[in-house]
Amino acid sequence: MPKAFLFDVYGTVCDWFTPMRDVLADFTESDKLDFDQLARDWRNGYGRATWMRVKHDLPFIPLAVMTHQVLKELLADRNIPATDAELTELNGVWHRLPAWPDVAEGLALLKQIGPIAPCSNGNFVDMEALSAFAGLDWTTLAGSEVSRQYKPSPATYLLSAEKVGVAPADAMMVASHQADLKAAQAQGLQTAFVVRPDEFGGSGQGEELKVTGDWTVVASSFVDLASQLT
Template identity: 50%
Template structure:
């Protein structure tokens, strides 16, 4: 019986690639420089994601995600643009993580799911990231959980287990929703139900890293949050 939903956010609930690409293109144009903005965006995400995974796997304590994305941005700017961003420029570009775009089904789908059971984040983003992002997306969460609340980045077990505990339900009553199946592998290993949602445009084009087919027998396999709500309704 489903009594709660936990969500990965970046890529699952919102489109990070398009807003990031546009921000990078705008910055490059203002400087009169040429950059492969779509690829820069993908590398920016990949760079910080490697660091969060390393920290989660090595049990290192949480530090704000904005710190890691800022560090990754500065390194990439130096390597790919051969330039050093000013602190103001870096902070302004880094702010795009709080101004991402919803997928077409996000607002209506999340509203439908909240009628079924509480919905909370289980993201590597901190409260300072998730709260303004939710407002920008036009969505509401019943709780903002995940890495900051647990003290560890995913895939640390406590990221999932403490998030479930905060909802005051059992892991077997909680669905982890993600477009990234490694996230679901870890969630399932700790007893959670799993929902794989296909986001074919997450990386800005086919063949760029998106996951289109399930790699396991997840409890739910859907193409939108509305579809998940319809399927989950039968499990309540």
């Protein structure tokens, strides 16, 4: 039984696809662009940017700087003009992502077992804004800013477990991305794979529906996860 829980946020706790697609569609108002794919490209570009910083041991920089740059390049590639101020406004959508319907109830149930915290590549300022918007009642904040390194850096998982006051073996990493779970598992954490079939818009272009690892728990929702642990 885990004594504390760490959560991936973008995709696992919150729906990034819908608000990103909508703000991009509202901004350009073009009938010639695939806004679904543009939203996916933005999210995937952020993932590549954080991974490259880990792979090449690059200095820690705010996540918002990377998501801003990724969006700038995506719009330029599509010949969509945008001022820096407009890019900053669009980038603010990362602070306005709704939680999936099961999250509030599920987090409340899991919090009865032990502390809960985000273990996200989002920085503290991102998690604070997003938590206020989506009503996420964390015990504390953990994740990339604790270690000053982005996932899947081992230090991010180990120091996040320390932040919630438990040994790695007593912490459970909860994610809808199995690479995240694999990295946490390698550091001795327990793991919970929660399937999010609509994360990429239900397109089958990124959702992980098949279990590919030996995870501690596989669940359909946070409520289901809590039910399996109690």
